[in-house]
Amino acid sequence: xxxxxxxxxxxxxxxxxxxxxxxxxxxxxxxxxVYLVDCRFDDSDVFLKQMQAWFAEHMPxxxxxxxxxxxxxxxxxxxxxxxxxxxxxxxxxGVGH
Amino acid sequence: xxxxSKYGVPTxxxxxxxxxxVVHSVAATNGMGRLRQVFVPQPVMGKSARELRAYVxxxxxxxxxxVMLEVVEGLTRPFDDGDLGPAEFDRSTPRLVEPDTEENxxxxxLDNHWTDCLPIVLPSEERVAAMLAGTRRKPNEIVGRMRPxxxxxxxxxxxxxxxxxxxxxxxxPEYFPVILALAATGVSARGSTTSSMxxxxxxxxxxxxxxxxxxxxxxLAPYNHANATIGRAYGLxxxxxxxxxxxxxxxxxxxxxxxxYNSVTFAENEERSPWEPFHVQHGFRRTDSAVSVFTGxxxxxxxLGLRERHWREHVGNMLRGMDPHTPPTLLLDPITARQxxxxxxxxxxxxxxxxxxxxxxxxxxxYWDYQLVQNYIYPRATFGEEPWxxxxxxxxxxxxxxxxxEDIHVVVVGGETNGYWRIMGCTYQKTVSVDEWR
Numbered sequence: 001x002x003x004x005x006x007x008x009x010x011x012x013x014x015x016x017x018x019x020x021x022x023x024x025x026x027x028x029x030x031x032x033x034v035y036l037v038d039c040r041f042d043d044s045d046v047f048l049k050q051m052q053a054w055f056a057e058h059m060p061x062x063x064x065x066x067x068x069x070x071x072x073x074x075x076x077x078x079x080x081x082x083x084x085x086x087x088x089x090x091x092x093x094g095v096g097h
Numbered sequence: 098x099x100x101x102s103k104y105g106v107p108t109x110x111x112x113x114x115x116x117x118x119v120v121h122s123v124a125a126t127n128g129m130g131r132l133r134q135v136f137v138p139q140p141v142m143g144k145s146a147r148e149l150r151a152y153v154x155x156x157x158x159x160x161x162x163x164v165m166l167e168v169v170e171g172l173t174r175p176f177d178d179g180d181l182g183p184a185e186f187d188r189s190t191p192r193l194v195e196p197d198t199e200e201n202x203x204x205x206x207l208d209n210h211w212t213d214c215l216p217i218v219l220p221s222e223e224r225v226a227a228m229l230a231g232t233r234r235k236p237n238e239i240v241g242r243m244r245p246x247x248x249x250x251x252x253x254x255x256x257x258x259x260x261x262x263x264x265x266x267x268x269x270p271e272y273f274p275v276i277l278a279l280a281a282t283g284v285s286a287r288g289s290t291t292s293s294m295x296x297x298x299x300x301x302x303x304x305x306x307x308x309x310x311x312x313x314x315x316x317l318a319p320y321n322h323a324n325a326t327i328g329r330a331y332g333l334x335x336x337x338x339x340x341x342x343x344x345x346x347x348x349x350x351x352x353x354x355x356x357x358y359n360s361v362t363f364a365e366n367e368e369r370s371p372w373e374p375f376h377v378q379h380g381f382r383r384t385d386s387a388v389s390v391f392t393g394x395x396x397x398x399x400x401l402g403l404r405e406r407h408w409r410e411h412v413g414n415m416l417r418g419m420d421p422h423t424p425p426t427l428l429l430d431p432i433t434a435r436q437x438x439x440x441x442x443x444x445x446x447x448x449x450x451x452x453x454x455x456x457x458x459x460x461x462x463x464y465w466d467y468q469l470v471q472n473y474i475y476p477r478a479t480f481g482e483e484p485w486x487x488x489x490x491x492x493x494x495x496x497x498x499x500x501x502x503e504d505i506h507v508v509v510v511g512g513e514t515n516g517y518w519r520i521m522g523c524t525y526q527k528t529v530s531v532d533e534w535r
Contacts, residue, residue, distance in 0.1 A: 004196040008220045008261045010211050012243070012252035012338035014188040020102035020128040025175050034172070037100075040476045042142035042468065043149070047111075050150040054165055072476050074247050076099060085104045090172045093100070094111025095141050096120060097291075 030061040032089035037080070038068040044095040051092065098129055108132075109171035113139035114158045118346045119289070123248050133171030137164060142468070210343045212265070213332060213358060220264040228260040231273030232534055236260070240280045243339040245289040245347050254280065254338040262337055266330035272308055272323055275300060275388055277534035279331045284390045284526045286335040286360045287342035292469075293350030295394040297361035297426075297523055298331055299508055301376035302386030304531050305364035312366035314512025317428075319359075328362025356394045361521070363510055369431035370509035371438055372446040379528040386531040391506075393423045396522035401515065403436040409456065415520055416457035416499065422469030423522040424504035425457070430511030433518040446507060454502040462493030 026032060034055070036048040045068065052064045065088065069077045084091055101108040112120050114136045124132040136159045137152040144152075157164050194202065202219055206212050218224065229236055236257035244251040259280045263273055279286075279298060286296035300310055311321035319325055336342035344350075367374040367383075376387040398415035419425055429437070443449035464470060478485035488497045506525050511517070 002198040002200070004198055005202070005219070005221060006196045007194050007202055008222065008225050008257070009191055009194050010206075010220065010258070010261045010265060010333070010337040011190045012254040012258055012340060013190050014126070014252050014340055015250050017126055017188065018128050019130075020098075021105075022129065022131060022176060023101050023105045023107040025107050026173050029169060029172060041472055042140070043144065044141060046144070046146055047137070047141050047149045047152065050146060050153045051165075051168075053150070054153050058165070059169075069476070070480050071482070072473050074473075081100045081104045081106075084100060084106055088106065091100055091106050091108045092111060092168060092172075093108060095113060095137065096110065096116055097113035097139060097141055 026090055029059060029090070033063045033065060033087065035084045035088045035091045036064055036066050037084070037091050037093040038066065039073045039093060039096065040068055041073060041095065042097065047095050048092070098124065098127055098132060101132065102129060107172050109168050110134045111168075112136055113141060115139040115345075116349070117159055119349060122346055126250050131176065135164060135167045135171060136160075206265075210341060211333075211337055213329065213336075215358075217265040217333075218267050220261040224264045225257065225260050228264050228268070228270050228273055229257065231270030232256065232277060234277065234534065240277060241283045243280075243283050243285050243335060245285055245287060245339050245342060249289070249340070249347070251283075252338060252340045254334075258338055259334055262334035263330045266326050266333050268326040268330045269322070272327050272330075274386075274531050274534040275304060275308070275327050276330045276334070278388050278529045278531045279327070279390065280334050280338065281534065282388075282390050282527055282529050284392060285339050286332045286357065286390075286392075287339065287348065288392065289342070289347055289349050291349045291351050292395060293352050293354040294392055295354040295356035295360060296331065296335075297356075297391040297394050297521060298328060298363075299375055299389045299391075299510075300327075300362070300364045300386075300531070301367065301374045301389070302381070302531065303384065304386035305367075307386075310364035312364035312368075312510055314514055316363040316366070316510050316512070317361060324363050325359055328359030331360045331362065332357055354395065361394055366431055366509050366511060369434075369513065371431075371434050371444075372449075372507070372509070375506070375508050376528050378446065381528065381530070387528050388531055389528040390526045391426060391521070391523040392526055393523035394521055396420050396423060397519050399517070399519040401517050402433055403440045403516075405440070408436075408440050412453075413456045413458075416453065417459055419499075419520060419522045420469055421459070421464055421467055421499040422473055424500040424506075424524060425453070425520045426506040426508060426523050426525065427453070427518065427520055428511075429507060429509050429518045430513060430516055431509055432511075432513050432516035434507075434509045436516060449507060450502060450505050453505050454498060454500065457499040457505075458496040459499055460493060461488065461491035461495050461497045464488070464497055464499065 242251035341347040
């Protein structure tokens with residue numbers, strides 16, 4: 001029988017995961033303002049404008065605002081988030097790829 | 098995720114289907130496992146408006162449900178108790194692996210994605226103890242934190258954890274201060290980016306000779322034990338200490354990058370360089386030992402020497418062949434380093450970098466149309482960040498600098514068997530002391 005040996009685990013130490021609260025959902029989108037947030041990644045703007053057109057055709061009671069983030073997706077963008085919080089009801093962010 | 102958790106705005110995140118595992122994993126480790134996410138086919142890039150409208154009208158390729166139905170539901174369907182999960186949970190990493198035979202442990206390390214798929218040295222307690230003798234630092238001292246991408250949480254690691262990975266790479270204890278310094282940068286050699294990055298590590302100062310590192314013939318090739326194993330250790334410690342580098346989960350490099358096997362690790366040929374060593378250019382003394390890290394290493398250009406008549410044009414062509422998002426670092430054989438002085442009179446490194454900055458130009462219209470410039474530079478330019486905001490004012494046919502001057506670097510390496518040299522497209526990150534980790 002081959003001898004067993006003891007070795008050390010090479011993985012680092014992950015941080016504790018703490019659950020973050022998710023925002024309550026809306027009862028309806030009718031009459032609400034939805035921001036389409038462009039993360040400025042590889043033609044995401046083209047995609048979100050098509051989604052904006054879909055809302056205009058299928059859910060005209062939803063007001064949509066196309067909003068590119070203020071810089072690159074690697075940076076936090078509090079100005080944009082504050083604007084959406086103040087003037088919007090929901091957000092669709094994309095397209096991550 | 099910030100807008101949902103910090104600002105309380107109900108949000109749906111859109112992704113392409115190739116990112117299924119990675120985005121669910123990122124959301125979970127950020128405490129938002131039930132974040133509403135909807136997927137469309139890959140790619141979005143390069144598709145026409147009509148094609149992307151078909152994505153909108155079509156189905157989520159992962160669930161088979163209508164994309165817009167999922168979007169609307171994602172914003173309106175209430176969460177139930179099952180969506181919320183535990184308030185918090187610890188994830189721990191045991192110090193030891195369950196004892197087993199060598200054969201089974203090798204298989205376990207491979208199956209756990211703890212290796213670079215080449216054979217490793219198993220990190221027994223005796224071997225790790227021997228590695229730890231290479232530094233005066235305590236085994237439980239925190240060295241740093243690292244993560245594979247901006248969106249992921251950073252993992253923490255100790256001197257002992259770095260030693261485990263150094264053993265696995267086959268490094269000798271005397272190399273350990275350089276490996277600790279690399280770990281202390283916090284710069285991952287296993288970035289998750291779809292662009293398939295690798296790192297480059299340049300060692301300067303007396304430690305090069307102490308370890309017998311190669312700065313001459315074949316310095317960037319597999320012919321020196323210290324170069325090879327220090328670089329391999331940098332890769333292994335990156336993937337293991339940051340929480341993994343697993344394709345589709347914590348690594349998304351579409352093509353991958355062969356430089357990642359040893360992170361282009363070499364010593365600068367200070368003795369044959371006509372200029373100050375790289376670390377001295379970055380605030381260290383010649384008598385200090387230091388290591389500098391760069392990331393990118395995707396694009397290269399190459400040629401032999403500098404011809405008398407058209408050397409300026411040839412170098413300009415090489416620079417314009419690089420992707421303008423990633424700046425150039427010239428890796429010059431000493432023969433070519435001296436040719437730059439003979440041909441161009443660049444007695445000072447600053448003069449050479451000034452010339453490179455001025456030579457690397459292209460029409461503004463072409464520059465702004467590069468995809469990576471569109472992704473990473475154009476957004477910053479449109480919001481007034483210099484020097485890009487000024488570049489944005491240029492007419493389409495106006496020649497504008499491709500790079501920022503401060504991002505252009507030169508390192509001298511090679512054995513003077515000929516004047517071959519190359520440009521490595523890579524971003525300088527930082528230079529750190531090796532001596533502090535002795």
